[in-house]
Amino acid sequence: MHLTRPAWRRRLSGLHKKAPSAGGYSLSLTAEPGGGARLVLAGRLDLGGLEQIEGDLGGVWEQTSPKRLVVDLSGVTYLDSAGALALGQLEQQAAARGVELAYQGLGPAAQGIKGLLDWQGLARQPLIPAQRYAGLLDQLGETWLAVVRDVYLVIAFLGEFLAACGRAAVNPKLLRVSEVLLYMEQVGVNGLPIVGLISFLLGLIMAFMSSLQLKPFGANIYVANLVALAMVKELGPIMTAVLVAGRSGSAFAAEIGTMKVNEEVDALVVMGYDPLVFLALPKVLAAVLTVPILTLFSDLMAITGGLVVGVAGMGLTAGSYIDQTIKSLNSGDILTGMLKSATFALLIAGIGCQRGFMVRGGAQAVGTATTSAVVSAMFLIIVADSIFAVVLHYAG
Amino acid sequence: MDDIIELIDVHKSFGKQKVLDGLSLKVPRGRTTVIIGLSGGGKSVVLKHMIGLIKPDQGQVLVAGQDITQLDDRELNQARRRFGMLFQDAALFDSMNVGDNVAFPLREHSKLNEKDIMKLVTEKLAMVGLTGAEVKMPSQLSGGMRKRAGLARAIALEPEIILFDEPTTGLDPLLTDAINRLIKDTQERLNITAVVISHDLAGAYRIAHNIAMLYQGRIVASGTPDEIRASQDPVVQQFIHGRAEGPIEVL
Numbered sequence: 059m060h061l062t063r064p065a066w067r068r069r070l071s072g073l074h075k076k077a078p079s080a081g082g083y084s085l086s087l088t089a090e091p092g093g094g095a096r097l098v099l100a101g102r103l104d105l106g107g108l109e110q111i112e113g114d115l116g117g118v119w120e121q122t123s124p125k126r127l128v129v130d131l132s133g134v135t136y137l138d139s140a141g142a143l144a145l146g147q148l149e150q151q152a153a154a155r156g157v158e159l160a161y162q163g164l165g166p167a168a169q170g171i172k173g174l175l176d177w178q179g180l181a182r183q184p185l186i187p188a189q190r191y192a193g194l195l196d197q198l199g200e201t202w203l204a205v206v207r208d209v210y211l212v213i214a215f216l217g218e219f220l221a222a223c224g225r226a227a228v229n230p231k232l233l234r235v236s237e238v239l240l241y242m243e244q245v246g247v248n249g250l251p252i253v254g255l256i257s258f259l260l261g262l263i264m265a266f267m268s269s270l271q272l273k274p275f276g277a278n279i280y281v282a283n284l285v286a287l288a289m290v291k292e293l294g295p296i297m298t299a300v301l302v303a304g305r306s307g308s309a310f311a312a313e314i315g316t317m318k319v320n321e322e323v324d325a326l327v328v329m330g331y332d333p334l335v336f337l338a339l340p341k342v343l344a345a346v347l348t349v350p351i352l353t354l355f356s357d358l359m360a361i362t363g364g365l366v367v368g369v370a371g372m373g374l375t376a377g378s379y380i381d382q383t384i385k386s387l388n389s390g391d392i393l394t395g396m397l398k399s400a401t402f403a404l405l406i407a408g409i410g411c412q413r414g415f416m417v418r419g420g421a422q423a424v425g426t427a428t429t430s431a432v433v434s435a436m437f438l439i440i441v442a443d444s445i446f447a448v449v450l451h452y453a454g
Numbered sequence: 455m456d457d458i459i460e461l462i463d464v465h466k467s468f469g470k471q472k473v474l475d476g477l478s479l480k481v482p483r484g485r486t487t488v489i490i491g492l493s494g495g496g497k498s499v500v501l502k503h504m505i506g507l508i509k510p511d512q513g514q515v516l517v518a519g520q521d522i523t524q525l526d527d528r529e530l531n532q533a534r535r536r537f538g539m540l541f542q543d544a545a546l547f548d549s550m551n552v553g554d555n556v557a558f559p560l561r562e563h564s565k566l567n568e569k570d571i572m573k574l575v576t577e578k579l580a581m582v583g584l585t586g587a588e589v590k591m592p593s594q595l596s597g598g599m600r601k602r603a604g605l606a607r608a609i610a611l612e613p614e615i616i617l618f619d620e621p622t623t624g625l626d627p628l629l630t631d632a633i634n635r636l637i638k639d640t641q642e643r644l645n646i647t648a649v650v651i652s653h654d655l656a657g658a659y660r661i662a663h664n665i666a667m668l669y670q671g672r673i674v675a676s677g678t679p680d681e682i683r684a685s686q687d688p689v690v691q692q693f694i695h696g697r698a699e700g701p702i703e704v705l
């Protein structure tokens with residue numbers, strides 16, 4: 059005998075789903091005499107409908123607060139562990155409200171499914187905290203902290219690296235000369251084609267663009283000055299450094315990072331090698347020795363590019379262009395350009411190695427380190443270049 | 455009997471995860487100690503503490519009576535001279551061929567000439583069943599072969615103490631037996647101290663003088679193979695009989 063109270067029957071209309079369709083489920087809630095309630099579930103209680111089932115079951119408590127709840131499962135045609143989870147949550151909610159809950163039509167198969175759930179395990183705190191969406195201020199703070207931590211790590215690495223340099227200076231046998239040569243080849247010789255090509259095109263473009271501006275004034279010949287000075291003082295070191303960061307800084311980070319992941323770095327340590335001397339020093343040294351030469355090559359190629367435009371497009375003779383170029387440059391400019399590029403090389407190789415040594419975990423961490431090596435190197439190059447600009451301005 | 459390695463009340467956490475929780479362990483000199491325990495239970499971490507690759511948050515690691523947690527880098531390097539180590543994934547140098555990998559510690563730490571080194575390399579590789587693999591690159595080797603090459607490198611210098619991190623995991627039964635025999639022979643012939651992590655209990659019973667079981671960050675049982683076999687500890691029982699039910703929550 060169902061004594062239905064129309065008032066909350068009406069409010070339950072959202073909960074009331076008659077006639078389970080294939081793959082659907084239905085739920086109906088009726089009051090029973092003596093302050094009890096009866097919840098009839100039918101159809102499929104499965105993962106596909108979990109979200110709705112959970113919502114509907116949770117909604118039961120908003121509609122009624124019975125002393126006793128009978129859950130009738132006799133119409134349930136399919137129950138999986140997701141359905142059982144929803145039922146379990148209903149049990150917990152009932153227990154929390156002090157409501158007595160009883161099942162009807164709970165067959166052995168359904169009982170078996172319910173038995174699969176490990177409630178203790180589900181109640182345990184997950185090791186991975188749920189994704190937290192931090193506010194803007196939080197994010198700002200965290201990013202800032204990460205940057206500070208990163209700067210600290212880089213400075214700590216610098217200290218250790220300098221100590222390693224000291225050890226190698228005291229005991230030069232520690233330095234692997236063959237490795238230095240190998241990396242000089244990788245950074246320098248193998249980098250020649252791309253550095254040459256880009257610089258040549260850069261010189262070409264610069265000369266062409268500036269010739270358009272200078273032609274009306276009859277100042278064609280000053281294209282040579284412009285290309286030479288811009289390249290030697292600024293663009294040569296920067297362009298070369300950017301290319302080296304992309305080619306070699308990333309390679310250093312990937313190489314050391316992979317060794318870190320494979321425990322090769324640990325193996326080195328165990329065998330009494332100093333990983334900084336063994337792995338980082340040859341790379342940094344090779345870069346510092348090679349990049350200035352690479353920069354000179356870049357300058358030369360850009361000037362060649364300018365020369366091509368000057369001769370082919372502006373009616374200058376090769377001789378006068380070269381003459382003008384030589385007149386515009388002094389050895390001080392060339393030397394500071396090389397000093398700059400040596401500094402850039404130190405930064406690129408150093409940060410590449412540092413990012414490599416920071417790798418923890420697997421292949422993904424190596425990828426992150428590689429990207430970070432390039433991005434950080436670019437940043438450091440620009441910062442160093444600004445410092446050079448200021449210092450050279452006041453010193454010169 | 456004196457203990458060449460002793461871990462006293464070692465605690466170690468990685469972030470929030472507590473891996474070692476007051477672990478104490480004695481490794482007797484000139485003996486083989488096998489450490490058993492669940493995967494991910496911290497066995498490799500214990501081994502890395504012994505050789506100073508990981509510093510404990512708290513506790514002491516004594517090697518020949520010297521607390522290596524207090525040493526500076528140079529002294530630590532000195533202390534590491536006593537050790538050879540086989541890493542779990544062999545940790546071969548990918549950029550060198552197998553021969554150079556095995557020769558690597560010899561070139562650094564011995565005054566042998568190149569000809570003698572190569573002779574030793576050939577001999578060590580033969581011992582682990584890798585004759586003729588000198589010129590192969592590590593990437594060309596199977597997991598089991600890498601492990602054996604790593605083993606050859608670990609024993610190349612014939613150090614006083616050798617740490618083996620799962621030397622037989624992933625090998626076929628015949629090779630497992632051969633490697634176990636190699637560890638036993640090496641240990642007996644040179645009277646070295648061996649610390650072996652192993653999941654192969656049959657092998658462990660054969661090579662071990664002592665077995666220690668790591669569970670929940672501590673050594674819950676240690677003793678001779680017979681003592682371990684006879685242990686009434688439910689955790690040990692469950693582990694050595696390989697049962698999913700028991701005090702250890704497997705899943």
Ligand SMILES: Nc1ncnc2c1ncn2[C@@H]1O[C@H](COP(=O)(O)OP(=O)(O)O)[C@@H](O)[C@H]1O
Nearest residue numbers: 468471473491492493494495496497498499500
């Ligand atoms: N360097 C590390 N940084 C962070 N966590 C680590 C590190 N080394 C080990 N762990 C963690 O410590 C636990 C024990 O690892 P391990 O000693 O490798 O187990 P096993 O007993 O299988 O050798 C693992 O959960 C692992 O993730």
Ligand SMILES: [Mg+2]
Nearest residue numbers: 497498542619
């Ligand atoms: Mg391990």
